[in-house]
Amino acid sequence: MAAALQILPRLARAPLRPLFLGGPVARLASGMALAEQARQLFESTVGAVLPGPMLHRALSLDLDSGQLKVRDRSFQLRQNLYLVGFGKAVLGMAAAAEELLGQHLVQGVISVPKGIRAAMEHAGKQEMLLKPHSRIQVFEGAEDNLPDRDALRAALAIRQLAEGLTADDLLLVLISGGGSALLPAPIPPVTLEEKQTLTKLLAARGANIQELNTIRKALSQLKGGGLAQAAYPAQVVSLILSDVVGDPMEVIASGPTVASVHSVQDCLHILNRYGLRAALPRSVKTVLARADSDPHGPHSCGHVLNVIIGSNALALAEAQRQAEALGYRAMVLSTAMQGDVKSVAQFYALLVRVVGAHLTPPGPGTSVEEDEQLYELAAKLQLPDLQLKEALEAVAGAGSPVCLLAGGEPTVQLQGSGKGGRNQELALRVGAELGQWPLGPIDVLFLSGGTDGQDGPTEAAGAWVMPELASQATTEGLDVATFLAHNDSHTFFSRFQGGAHLLHTGLTGTNVMDAHILFLRPQ
Ligand SMILES: Nc1ncnc2c1ncn2[C@@H]1O[C@H](COP(=O)(O)OP(=O)(O)OP(=O)(O)O)[C@@H](O)[C@H]1O
Numbered sequence: 001m002a003a004a005l006q007i008l009p010r011l012a013r014a015p016l017r018p019l020f021l022g023g024p025v026a027r028l029a030s031g032m033a034l035a036e037q038a039r040q041l042f043e044s045t046v047g048a049v050l051p052g053p054m055l056h057r058a059l060s061l062d063l064d065s066g067q068l069k070v071r072d073r074s075f076q077l078r079q080n081l082y083l084v085g086f087g088k089a090v091l092g093m094a095a096a097a098e099e100l101l102g103q104h105l106v107q108g109v110i111s112v113p114k115g116i117r118a119a120m121e122h123a124g125k126q127e128m129l130l131k132p133h134s135r136i137q138v139f140e141g142a143e144d145n146l147p148d149r150d151a152l153r154a155a156l157a158i159r160q161l162a163e164g165l166t167a168d169d170l171l172l173v174l175i176s177g178g179g180s181a182l183l184p185a186p187i188p189p190v191t192l193e194e195k196q197t198l199t200k201l202l203a204a205r206g207a208n209i210q211e212l213n214t215i216r217k218a219l220s221q222l223k224g225g226g227l228a229q230a231a232y233p234a235q236v237v238s239l240i241l242s243d244v245v246g247d248p249m250e251v252i253a254s255g256p257t258v259a260s261v262h263s264v265q266d267c268l269h270i271l272n273r274y275g276l277r278a279a280l281p282r283s284v285k286t287v288l289a290r291a292d293s294d295p296h297g298p299h300s301c302g303h304v305l306n307v308i309i310g311s312n313a314l315a316l317a318e319a320q321r322q323a324e325a326l327g328y329r330a331m332v333l334s335t336a337m338q339g340d341v342k343s344v345a346q347f348y349a350l351l352v353r354v355v356g357a358h359l360t361p362p363g364p365g366t367s368v369e370e371d372e373q374l375y376e377l378a379a380k381l382q383l384p385d386l387q388l389k390e391a392l393e394a395v396a397g398a399g400s401p402v403c404l405l406a407g408g409e410p411t412v413q414l415q416g417s418g419k420g421g422r423n424q425e426l427a428l429r430v431g432a433e434l435g436q437w438p439l440g441p442i443d444v445l446f447l448s449g450g451t452d453g454q455d456g457p458t459e460a461a462g463a464w465v466m467p468e469l470a471s472q473a474t475t476e477g478l479d480v481a482t483f484l485a486h487n488d489s490h491t492f493f494s495r496f497q498g499g500a501h502l503l504h505t506g507l508t509g510t511n512v513m514d515a516h517i518l519f520l521r522p523q
């Protein structure tokens, strides 16, 4: 991400206005209004998990008594408060914490992506920057989300601060996605290069984030509860912004303040699964063998309070509220949308067809088989929290426009060398699928965006589509299938209608995976 750090103008913030249902004459205008509403809904979604609002929801400070409240726990501040942080969203989180804690904060160290301060400055996002004479020292590193020497220096400074604390101190730990690469402290004799190579290989062979971070924890001094251990006997409060489906605290940034429950056997299984066990460097074998016979066992974290302060679910709940205020019947379908982007696109297209049939008068409705197909596709995607039946029941006979929301992180198997991201590719695939069927008198819009504001290595956060996309593209000489075959969704959207379907937010300063917004509105 860091190499491409660039900020684009923020979305124009116009007040959200309900749609006025009109006849066919108003169709084009209402199509544009729908797009504008989707953009603004996306902005509200992200707005709910921006560092400032999140920190203020999680922390409160009584200036008279010096009591810091975190959820239902209170901590007495008396020149004993320290801060560390690591992750892509931590600069803004630290700025908000600094603002809130004022003089109570004694000292801090954070590890954030290379170039992020310049990017935020360039964007005029003062609220994401620390004060000029801040007590928080900033390290920038982990270019391209890989642990490097700069990140290692940051990790060592963080460890040093933690190890210097006493039983009277309180350590506030700010954690967000990208934290694993920004806090590398390999256990000797494992070197940074060896750890980097192993994690790169695992990722390239398809290991998921749970598997990847299990290995990272086993080879790290600070992950898997190591940071909490270093800070002992100080009390530790971790404020965590989740970028992992289901918000597992032990996985996010490899859980530096959460005791690891994994055994060496778990690690060996993972390494076996990806054909890496035989070729392990001697140092890695040594560290794993040592862990097996460690008489101290895993780190204990009884002195830690871990709190998830922001997540995809929280962001989508806000989107649901906003959509309802606009007159939509709104529902969150899932916050765990994962799986291959092709299957996810098919799911959305079939969902549109099934929900559309519920919303429109009898006509080219769906068959019972299509309902069944939708459930089958949903089962194949294995979405643990999917509210499909509930959503279909809620929209049956609704008579009002419907907004279905989902979040997560589908995966793209890269085959071509084009330019794109998973959100733009998903939107393009949904658009192409939607064009294949007649949908009846209904307006449909689908938007997919990365809440961090950067979709893959592109300058856009995502894109939005309508069923007319493929036919309109043809009139411009653009063949959707060809762009998809080359994973070239960004080039497509940059050309199509002069880039009007791209979602540009600039870096948002937060990251709770992707958000999907689906509008269906009877004409
Ligand atoms: N040409 C492309 N078309 C579609 N997807 C792409 C393309 N190039 C990269 N990607 C996808 O982009 C993702 C990497 O981008 P990004 O840095 O936004 O992801 P990330 O590190 O998972 O970020 P985050 O979780 O912080 O949003 C990968 O999922 C990759 O498959």
Ligand SMILES: O=C(O)[C@H](O)CO
Residues within 6 Å of the ligand: 176, 177, 178, 179, 180, 181, 209, 213, 243, 244, 251, 252, 253, 254
């Ligand atoms: O840093 C990491 O490990 C990933 O972003 C998941 O939190």
